[in-house]
Amino acid sequence: MTTDAREMLASAGLRITAPRVTVIDALADHPHAAADAVFAKVSETLPRTSLQAVYNVLGDLTARGLARRIEPAGSPALYELRVGDNHHHLVCHVCGTVVDVDCVTGHAPCLTPSDDHGFAIAEAEVTFWGVCTACREAAVDTAPAQ
Amino acid sequence: MTTDAREMLASAGLRITAPRVTVIDALADHPHAAADAVFAKVSETLPRTSLQAVYNVLGDLTARGLARRIEPAGSPALYELRVGDNHHHLVCHVCGTVVDVDCVTGHAPCLTPSDDHGFAIAEAEVTFWGVCTACREAAVDTAPAQ
DNA sequence: GCTTTAATTTGAATAACTAAAAATTGGTAT
DNA sequence: ATACCAATTTTTAGTTATTCAAATTAAAGC
Numbered sequence: 001m002t003t004d005a006r007e008m009l010a011s012a013g014l015r016i017t018a019p020r021v022t023v024i025d026a027l028a029d030h031p032h033a034a035a036d037a038v039f040a041k042v043s044e045t046l047p048r049t050s051l052q053a054v055y056n057v058l059g060d061l062t063a064r065g066l067a068r069r070i071e072p073a074g075s076p077a078l079y080e081l082r083v084g085d086n087h088h089h090l091v092c093h094v095c096g097t098v099v100d101v102d103c104v105t106g107h108a109p110c111l112t113p114s115d116d117h118g119f120a121i122a123e124a125e126v127t128f129w130g131v132c133t134a135c136r137e138a139a140v141d142t143a144p145a146q
Numbered sequence: 147m148t149t150d151a152r153e154m155l156a157s158a159g160l161r162i163t164a165p166r167v168t169v170i171d172a173l174a175d176h177p178h179a180a181a182d183a184v185f186a187k188v189s190e191t192l193p194r195t196s197l198q199a200v201y202n203v204l205g206d207l208t209a210r211g212l213a214r215r216i217e218p219a220g221s222p223a224l225y226e227l228r229v230g231d232n233h234h235h236l237v238c239h240v241c242g243t244v245v246d247v248d249c250v251t252g253h254a255p256c257l258t259p260s261d262d263h264g265f266a267i268a269e270a271e272v273t274f275w276g277v278c279t280a281c282r283e284a285a286v287d288t289a290p291a292q
Numbered sequence: 293g294c295t296t297t298a299a300t301t302t303g304a305a306t307a308a309c310t311a312a313a314a315a316t317t318g319g320t321a322t
Numbered sequence: 323a324t325a326c327c328a329a330t331t332t333t334t335a336g337t338t339a340t341t342c343a344a345a346t347t348a349a350a351g352c
Contacts, residue, residue: 014329015317015318015319015328015329015330016318016319017317017318017329017330017331019330019331020330034308035308035309036307036308048331048332049331049332050331050332050333052309052310052331052332052333052334053330053331053332055308055309055310056330056331057330057331059310060330069219070219071217071219071220073215073216073217073223073271074217076307076308076309077219077308077309088259090259090262090263090265090267092265093268099263099265101259101260101261101263102259102260102261111272111274113234113236113247113248113274114247114248115247115248116236116274116276117236117245117247117278118278118279119236119238119245119274119276119277119278119279120276120277120282121236121274121275121276122239122275122276122277123274123275123276124272124273124274124275125219125272125273125274125275126257126270126271126272126273127270127271127272127273128257128259128262128265128267128269128270128271129267129268129269129270129271130262130265130266130267130268130269131265131266131268132263132264132265133264133265136266160298160299161297161298161299161348161349161350162349162350163298163299163300163348163349165299165300166299180339181339181340182338182339194300194301195300195301196300196301196302198300198301198302198303198341199299199300199301201339201340201341202299202300203299203300205341206299222338222339222340223339223340293352294351294352295350295351295352296349296350296351296352297348297349297350297351298347298348298349298350299346299347299348299349300345300346300347300348301344301345301346301347302343302344302345302346303342303343303344303345304341304342304343304344305340305341305342305343306339306340306341306342307338307339307340307341308337308338308339308340309336309337309338309339310335310336310337310338311334311335311336311337312333312334312335312336313332313333313334313335314331314332314333314334315330315331315332315333316329316330316331316332317328317329317330317331318327318328318329318330319326319327319328319329320325320326320327320328321324321325321326321327322323322324322325322326
């Protein structure tokens with residue numbers, strides 16, 4: 001895992017540093033993690049790392065195309081290493097869990113609007129909202145008796 | 147316009163107050179406005195209104211289904227009065243302008259993911275990203291000479 | 293016109309993120 | 323190996339968007 005992180009950084013022309021390698025490892029283990037979750041994970045193995053450094057690294061990774069940043073409504077920004085395939089997301093309204101969904105029709109842009117209003121359209125971002133299995137089961141358990 | 151606002155509030159069982167009517171009028175004039183833009187607009191005609199009141203009203207309208215809240219990445223929350231038709235949005239990467247786009251395939255949920263991962267899916271939210279005409283023209287004007 | 297309950301104001305707190313100067317470190321050249 | 327320099331990280335602050343809660347005010351039924 002560490003090797004991959006180093007290769008990723010090198011191929012993007014970024015210096016290989018402990019915080020960067022550790023952030024990438026954390027994202028590899030926990031896709032769709034927010035900055036503070038990444039910080040918590042990184043702190044386990046590299047406790048001297050600052051939250052600011054994590055923000056810097058996530059920003060750098062995103063700017064170089066090594067990571068993708070998503071911002072579901074009501075959630076802080078989440079990061080993932082799966083880039084370049086225009087996949088989408090399915091978010092649980094209750095617990096916020098995010099899972100990947102392959103592109104609806106194949107490749108970017110996977111959809112075209114009925115009217116582009118003169119915009120030069122670059123991409124279509126799709127977010128499916130629903131309730132995950134765990135939250136549905138929890139709801140049944142706590143439902144009022146009929 | 148004022149009449150419509152009053153009717154909307156009444157039909158939702160909300161008290162008719164000056165801040166609420168004015169917020170609704172502001173949204174009718176400026177769809178996709180953020181809270182501070184609504185506050186600025188409301189302040190013109192009702193200068194004693196607090197920003198907090200605007201947040202309260204926007205929250206109430208959203209909770210009762212009179213308004214819809216969208217949160218494009220990198221933008222504060224935006225509000226619009228067009229609700230219940232599952233339309234989508236086209237956002238300019240440069241200036242943030244938002245325009246409405248009719249639902250891609252007709253009615254909610256307008257899309258189905260390739261794999262629902264066990265989620266009970268309620269809706270599909272589509273955000274198209276591109277560059278609007280004005281920003282494209284501005285880019286040409288300031289482009290470096292070849 | 294009262295009374296009750298909802299709404300608004302006022303004042304404060306918080307989360308998520310950005311900014312900038314100072315200290316440190318990685319990678320290259322010697 | 324060592325030193326250098328620019329990139330990175332730390333430290334410290336600051337900002338933006340938003341929420342919370344107590345006290346005041348106002349809407350609508352009686």
